[in-house]
Each structure stands twice: as structure tokens, then as C-alpha cells.
Amino acid sequence: MHVVIVGGGFAGINLAKELTNETNIQVTLIDKNNYNFFPPLIYQVATAYLEPSSISYPYRKFFAGKKNLTFRLGEVLSIDQSENKVILDNGTLNYDQLVFASGAETSFFGMENVQKNAIPMKTLNDAIEMRNKLLQNMEKAVLTKDIRERRKLLTVVVAGGGPTGVEVSGMLSEMRNGILLKEYPELGTTASNLYLVDGGSSLLSPMSEASQKDTLDALTKMGVVVKLNTRVTDYVDDVVHFASGETIATKNLIWAAGVSAKQFEGIAPESYGRGRRMATDAYNRVNNTTNIYAIGDTSIMTADENFPNGHPQVAQTAIQQGKNLAHNFVALLKKQPLQAFKYNDKGSMAIIGKNKAVVDLPKPKWHFKGFFAWLVWLFIHLISLITYRNRLKTFYNWMVAYFAKDQSYRMIIRPERDRK
Numbered sequence: 372m373h374v375v376i377v378g379g380g381f382a383g384i385n386l387a388k389e390l391t392n393e394t395n396i397q398v399t400l401i402d403k404n405n406y407n408f409f410p411p412l413i414y415q416v417a418t419a420y421l422e423p424s425s426i427s428y429p430y431r432k433f434f435a436g437k438k439n440l441t442f443r444l445g446e447v448l449s450i451d452q453s454e455n456k457v458i459l460d461n462g463t464l465n466y467d468q469l470v471f472a473s474g475a476e477t478s479f480f481g482m483e484n485v486q487k488n489a490i491p492m493k494t495l496n497d498a499i500e501m502r503n504k505l506l507q508n509m510e511k512a513v514l515t516k517d518i519r520e521r522r523k524l525l526t527v528v529v530a531g532g533g534p535t536g537v538e539v540s541g542m543l544s545e546m547r548n549g550i551l552l553k554e555y556p557e558l559g560t561t562a563s564n565l566y567l568v569d570g571g572s573s574l575l576s577p578m579s580e581a582s583q584k585d586t587l588d589a590l591t592k593m594g595v596v597v598k599l600n601t602r603v604t605d606y607v608d609d610v611v612h613f614a615s616g617e618t619i620a621t622k623n624l625i626w627a628a629g630v631s632a633k634q635f636e637g638i639a640p641e642s643y644g645r646g647r648r649m650a651t652d653a654y655n656r657v658n659n660t661t662n663i664y665a666i667g668d669t670s671i672m673t674a675d676e677n678f679p680n681g682h683p684q685v686a687q688t689a690i691q692q693g694k695n696l697a698h699n700f701v702a703l704l705k706k707q708p709l710q711a712f713k714y715n716d717k718g719s720m721a722i723i724g725k726n727k728a729v730v731d732l733p734k735p736k737w738h739f740k741g742f743f744a745w746l747v748w749l750f751i752h753l754i755s756l757i758t759y760r761n762r763l764k765t766f767y768n769w770m771v772a773y774f775a776k777d778q779s780y781r782m783i784i785r786p787e788r789d790r791k
């Protein structure tokens with residue numbers, strides 16, 4: 372059996388890992404990047420806390436020596452179901468079973484100017500772009516004598532009050548308080564406003580009310596101006612426009628406000644569900660297909676009775692679906708009954724800043740915050756990294772940053788031809 376997996380994120384890599392000892396199954400893992408990365412920590416790369424290699428790892432190295440697995444660098448564009456064929460930007464591949472584990476991409480809700488001018492927060496490339504842009508704008512702010520221009524360069528608006536928006540705002544606030552005053556004396560006391568805006572009525576909307584309130588209080592104390600019920604409608608000429616008519620002048624709009632899945636030519640429109648996610652049965656098989664599966668962020672399953680509206684688009688859903696599907700492919704070969712997917716909710720958490728985090732556990736229902744929650748957050752994220760090398764590097768970087776009270780990876784590194 373030849374299983375082709377599109378995407379080596381949490382879902383795809385866990386599926387591939389579980390299948391590497393199955394000699395009757397040949398696996399091809401396709402990804403448009405040659406490395407796996409850990410999205411929950413990209414904001415720490417974006418804010419110069421971690422270097423990119425701490426949270427990423429090359430697929431070929433990870434699977435070296437695994438005889439039944441081949442890695443293929445390429446972007447899947449479409450599929451041909453009648454021929455069981457995947458069409459990539461650099462060739463084609465045949466499959467017996469095809470698995471979409473292609474995740475989601477940033478959604479700008481159709482706002483072209485926002486898409487053109489804002490900084491997205493989805494990939495490692497986005498994180499490096501954000502780091503470069505913020506650091507370059509700080510240097511430009513030093514040079515300009517125009518106080519309004521300087522304010523625009525230093526003001527940051529983060530759109531999206533989910534975990535990413537909260538975490539990036541907290542980190543930027545610490546960066547502002549710890550670094551700006553110390554290392555940019557030329558800027559004097561120029562106000563560098565930091566806004567976190569969200570169209571909804573609370574931050575961290577899927578979390579408990581206690582977590583939402585604690586987060587709002589903590590960010591406000593850290594000097595972040597939180598604006599709820601505030602929906603971005605446009606971003607043009609360095610001005611963010613809101614539905615209320617209000618505006619904020621800034622050269623830094625960070626977009627952490629939404630994702631949607633990508634549609635692939637060759638999959639019928641009726642096979643898609645909410646958020647353009649591929650709708651599947653309880654075994655992650657895409658509706659109206661016989662040998663195509665979707666797992667993780669790109670899929671939506673309503674057959675799990677505890678999650679009739681679909682599972683949350685989080686790492687645990689992707690990991691658990693990847694492992695369950697691996698089990699089912701082996702069962703399929705052995706002609707054994709398949710196992711329906713049941714999500715095991717392990718809780719949710721968000722970090723706000725140094726010694727500050729919130730955690731919600733489902734069983735027993737428990738909310739806690741502060742230093743202990745922060746330690747739990749650090750521990751869970753550390754052990755979730757893909758290899759010991761990444762865990763050690765990240766742990767070392769965190770220790771240095773914690774004791775030195777500094778984010779030291781503040782190098783503006785970009786190709787020479789991008790220099791303006």
C-alpha cells in the first residue's frame with residue numbers, strides 16, 4: 372500500500388512516524404518546506420527570543436534510515452481522483468491512499484489592503500519577516516526627526532485576541548519595557564503604543580471566563596491597550612481602520628486574526644465543510660471519496676458526539692488524528708475493523724509574559740494562573756518539541772533570556788537584494 376501524505380505538520384508527521392515500522396506500507400511525505408516547525412512558538416522567533424532552528428527540524432534528517440519513507444519537497448496543487456494522482460509544482464505522484472494534512476493558511480477575510488500591508492503570523496517565514504520589520508522600523512524611528520512618523524514606526528497593532536495575539540502582545544510589551552529604553556536612548560520618551568484588538572467581546576474566546584479576565588487584567592497592567600468589539604476593516608497608507616470609524620496610525624499591523632483551510636482542485640465542492648475544511652466521516656475519510664483522508668486543521672469532522680460542530684483547530688487534534696489514522700491504515704491492511712476518532716481534550720493554555728500564564732484543565736475542571744501556570748506552559752511546550760536537540764536549544768535560550776532579562780536574537784538578517 373502506498374500512502375501519500377500532504378503536509379508534515381503535527382498531523383502529517385505523527386501519521387508518518389507511526390507508519391515507519393510498517394513494512395507493508397510505503398509512505399511518501401510531501402511538504403512545501405524541507406523542515407517541520409512548531410507553530411506555537413513562532414511568535415518567540417518573531418520577537419527575537421528564539422532562533423528559528425530551535426523550533427524547526429529538516430524532514431530528511433528526522434526520517435533518515437527509515438526504509439519505507441520517502442520525503443518529497445514540493446507544493447501540491449491539485450489531484451486527479453480518476454487516476455489516483457497528485458499534481459505538484461514539480462511533478463506528479465501516484466497513491467493508493469492519499470492524506471491531506473496540509474493545515475490552514477492565514478485568512479484576511481477578503482481585505483486586500485490588509486493582506487498586502489499587514490504582517491501575518493502563521494509560518495516561520497512570517498516570523499522572520501516580522502522580526503526584521505519591527506527591528507528595521509525601530510532603527511528608522513531613531514533616524515527620523517518627525518515625531519509623528521516616529522510614533523507610527525514605534526506603534527504596533529496586533530489584530531486577533533486568540534493565544535497568538537495575546538502571546539505576541541505580551542512579548543512585545545516586555546521587549547518595549549526591557550529593550551527600548553535601555554538600548555535606544557535616541558528615542559527618549561517617545562510613546563510607543565501597543566494595541567491588541569479583537570472583533571469579539573473577549574480575549575481567548577474558547578477558554579474559561581476566569582482565563583479571559585486574568586489575561587485582560589495582566590495585559591492591561593503590562594501597558595497593552597486592549598480594544599474588544601473592534602473589527603479591522605482596512606489598512607491603507609499606514610492607517611488601520613476599524614468598523615467603528617476609529618483609526619490608528621501605525622507601520623506595524625500584526626495579523627493573528629484568522630485562518631482558513633486551502634481548497635485543492637480535484638476535490639469536489641460538496642466535500643468541503645465550514646471554513647473550507649474538508650468534511651470527513653468518523654475515520655477521517657473525506658466525504659464523497661473512497662481513498663482520500665483529511666486530518667488536522669484542514670479537516671472538519673462532526674461525527675464525534677462530544678464535538679458536533681467539529682474539533683478545535685489545535686495541535687492535539689492534529690496529533691491524535693494522525694495517530695488514529697495510522698492505526699486504521701494498519702487495520703485496513705489486516706482487514707480488521709477501523710477505529711472511529713474520539714478527541715481527548717487535554718485542556719488549553721496561554722502565556723502572557725514572564726511568570727504569567729493561564730491554564731484551563733477539562734478533567735477535573737480547573738483554572739489556574741501565575742507562576743505555576745507559567746511553569747506548566749514552559750514544560751508542556753518544551754516536551755512537545757520534535758527532537759531532544761530542539762528541546763535543549765530552546766531550554767538554553769529560555770534560561771539565558773530569563774536571567775539576562777533580554778531577547779538577544781535581534782539581528783536583521785535578510786538577502787542583500789531586499790535591502791532598501
Ligand SMILES: Cc1cc2nc3c(=O)[nH]c(=O)nc-3n(C[C@H](O)[C@H](O)[C@H](O)COP(=O)(O)OP(=O)(O)OC[C@H]3O[C@@H](n4cnc5c(N)ncnc54)[C@H](O)[C@@H]3O)c2cc1C
Nearest residue numbers: 378380381382403410411446447474667668684685686689
Ligand atoms: C502562530 C500559531 C500559534 C499556535 N499556537 C498553538 C498552541 O499554543 N497550542 C495549540 O494546540 N495549537 C496552536 N496553534 C495551532 C496549531 O499549530 C495547529 O492546530 C496545528 O499546527 C495543526 O496541525 P496540522 O498538521 O493540521 O497543520 P500544520 O501544522 O499547519 O502543518 C501543515 C503542513 O502542510 C504543509 N503544506 C501546506 N500546504 C501544502 C501543499 N499544498 N503542499 C505541500 N505541503 C503543504 C505545510 O508546509 C505544513 O508543514 C497555533 C497556530 C499558529 C499559526
